[in-house]
Amino acid sequence: MAGNPAPFAPYEWMIAWRYLRARRAEGGVSVMTWISLIGITLAVFALIATLAVRSGFRSEFVGTILGANAHVTVYSAARVTETGRRDRTIPDYAEMAKRIAAVPGVLHAAPVVRGQVMISSANRSSGAEVHGISAADLARLPGIVDGDGDYGDLSRYDDGIAIGAGIARELGVTAGDRVKLISPNGVRTPMGTSPRVKSYPVVYVFSAGRYDIDRTRIYMPFAEAQSYFNREGVADELQLRVADPEAVDRLAPAIQAAAGENALVWTWRDASGGFLRALEVEDNVMFVILSILVLIATMNIVSGLIMLVKNKGRDIGILRTIGLGEGAILRVFFICGAATGVTGTICGVILGSLFAIYIDPIFSFVNYVMGGGVWDPAIRGIYALPAELHLADVLKAVALSLGLSFVVTIFPARRAARLNPVEALRYE
Structure with a gap:
C-alpha cells in the first residue's frame, strides 16, 4: 500500500490554484483577493519607502555633521x-x-x-x-x-x-x-x-x-x-x-x-545627541504604525478566505469523502492565503525599491506639481529628501509582511480543515 503523500503535494497546489481563480458566480471571493493583494502591496511599499527615507536622512545628517564639523572639540575650563x-x-x-x-x-x-x-x-x-x-x-x-x-x-x-x-x-x-x-x-x-x-x-x-x-x-x-x-x-x-x-x-x-x-571634551554625539535620539524615537514609532498598517492589510486575507471556505463547503465535503485529511485541506487554503501575501509582498518590495532608487526624479515631479517649496531646507537642515535602500530594511519588511500573512491565514484554513463533510453535504 502506498504511503501518504508528502505535505504540499502537487495536487494541493493545483486545488489551491483553481480556488484562487474564482468564477463569475464567486466574484466576491475574487474581489476580496484583489483587495488583499493591493492592500499588502501598498503597506509593504509604504514600509520600505519609510525605512529607506529614514536611513537616508540619518546618513545624510550624520554625514554632513562629520564632514563639516569636528568629531571632538576640546575646550579649556x-x-x-x-x-x-x-x-x-x-x-x-x-x-x-x-x-x-x-x-x-x-x-x-x-x-x-x-x-x-x-x-x-x-x-x-x-x-x-x-x-x-x-x-x-x-x-x-x-x-x-x-x-x-x-x-x-x-x-x-x-x-x-x-x-x-x-x-x-x-x-x-x-x-x-x-x-x-x-x-x-x-x-x-x-x-x-x-x-x-x-x-x-x-x-x-x-x-x-x-x-x-x-x-x-x-x-x-x-x-x-x-x-x-x-x-x-x-x-x-x-x-x-x-x-x-x-x-x-x-x-x-x-x-x-x-x-x-583643566580641559573639557565635547564629542559630536554630545552636540547632536538630542536630535539623533529624537530621530530614533520617531523611527521606532513610524515602524510600529506602519507595522499596524501591514497587519490591517493582511487581515483582508482572513475575510477573503472565510468567503472562500463558505463558497467551497460542498467541495471540501467531497474532498474529505474521497480521502483528503484535515492536514491536506488546511494546506490547500493556507496556500490560497499565503499566495496572496507573498504576491503582495513581492509587488510591495518592487515598488518600494523603485521609489528609493528613483526618489530624486519622483520628488522633483512632486515639487513641480505642487508649485515648488515642498522641501524647505531652513526647516529640514538638508537640501533634498534622501533615501538609502538597505538589505536589512527590505528583509525586515518582508519578514513582517510574510509572517503576518502566514499567521492570519492559519485560522480560516483550520476552520476549513475542521469542516464536517456530513454537514457540508447534507443539503446537497
Missing part, C-alpha cells in the same frame, strides 16, 4: 585672570594639539579661533560665525573642500576668507568680491573697545550640504583670526578628527587624559 576676567582660551594650544594627536585613533587636532560677526556687502548684511583655522587644517574638512557646490580658489585662502553658499546668496556675492566683517569686540582703546570693521576678499564659496552651516559659517586664516578677535597667542578650542567617529565615546577618556585635567 574657565579661569580667572589678574584683572578678574573669566578666560577660557588655550594658551598652550600647539603643545596640547601635539599631545592629543598622538592618541591612537585621533587623526588630527587643529587649533581654532571662533567669533561672531556681522558680514555686509553693498546694502545687504547678515550675521555669521567665523572659524579661524589654518589652510592645512581647513583642507582636512571633506565637507568643506569637497562639496558639490564649491567654487573659487582655495589656494588663495591665506589672502582672504571662505564663506558658505547660503551667505553668498544672501549677500549676492561670489568668489572675487569683497565683504566687510564687523565685530563688536574690536580695537581696544583707552576709551574702551570699539567695533572692528575690516574688508576681506571672498576667495572660496563652499556648500557643506547643511543649510545652517552654509547660511552662517565663515572660515578665516588662523593668524588673521587671532589678530581680528584679539586672541594673540591663544586659541579658543581644538577641533579633532578621529578615525572612527561612531566609536568616539571610547576615545574620549584618552583624549581627556592627553588634554589635561
Whole structure:
C-alpha cells in the first residue's frame, strides 16, 4: 500500500490554484483577493519607502555633521585672570594639539579661533560665525573642500576668507568680491573697545550640504583670526578628527587624559545627541504604525478566505469523502492565503525599491506639481529628501509582511480543515 503523500503535494497546489481563480458566480471571493493583494502591496511599499527615507536622512545628517564639523572639540575650563576676567582660551594650544594627536585613533587636532560677526556687502548684511583655522587644517574638512557646490580658489585662502553658499546668496556675492566683517569686540582703546570693521576678499564659496552651516559659517586664516578677535597667542578650542567617529565615546577618556585635567571634551554625539535620539524615537514609532498598517492589510486575507471556505463547503465535503485529511485541506487554503501575501509582498518590495532608487526624479515631479517649496531646507537642515535602500530594511519588511500573512491565514484554513463533510453535504 502506498504511503501518504508528502505535505504540499502537487495536487494541493493545483486545488489551491483553481480556488484562487474564482468564477463569475464567486466574484466576491475574487474581489476580496484583489483587495488583499493591493492592500499588502501598498503597506509593504509604504514600509520600505519609510525605512529607506529614514536611513537616508540619518546618513545624510550624520554625514554632513562629520564632514563639516569636528568629531571632538576640546575646550579649556574657565579661569580667572589678574584683572578678574573669566578666560577660557588655550594658551598652550600647539603643545596640547601635539599631545592629543598622538592618541591612537585621533587623526588630527587643529587649533581654532571662533567669533561672531556681522558680514555686509553693498546694502545687504547678515550675521555669521567665523572659524579661524589654518589652510592645512581647513583642507582636512571633506565637507568643506569637497562639496558639490564649491567654487573659487582655495589656494588663495591665506589672502582672504571662505564663506558658505547660503551667505553668498544672501549677500549676492561670489568668489572675487569683497565683504566687510564687523565685530563688536574690536580695537581696544583707552576709551574702551570699539567695533572692528575690516574688508576681506571672498576667495572660496563652499556648500557643506547643511543649510545652517552654509547660511552662517565663515572660515578665516588662523593668524588673521587671532589678530581680528584679539586672541594673540591663544586659541579658543581644538577641533579633532578621529578615525572612527561612531566609536568616539571610547576615545574620549584618552583624549581627556592627553588634554589635561583643566580641559573639557565635547564629542559630536554630545552636540547632536538630542536630535539623533529624537530621530530614533520617531523611527521606532513610524515602524510600529506602519507595522499596524501591514497587519490591517493582511487581515483582508482572513475575510477573503472565510468567503472562500463558505463558497467551497460542498467541495471540501467531497474532498474529505474521497480521502483528503484535515492536514491536506488546511494546506490547500493556507496556500490560497499565503499566495496572496507573498504576491503582495513581492509587488510591495518592487515598488518600494523603485521609489528609493528613483526618489530624486519622483520628488522633483512632486515639487513641480505642487508649485515648488515642498522641501524647505531652513526647516529640514538638508537640501533634498534622501533615501538609502538597505538589505536589512527590505528583509525586515518582508519578514513582517510574510509572517503576518502566514499567521492570519492559519485560522480560516483550520476552520476549513475542521469542516464536517456530513454537514457540508447534507443539503446537497
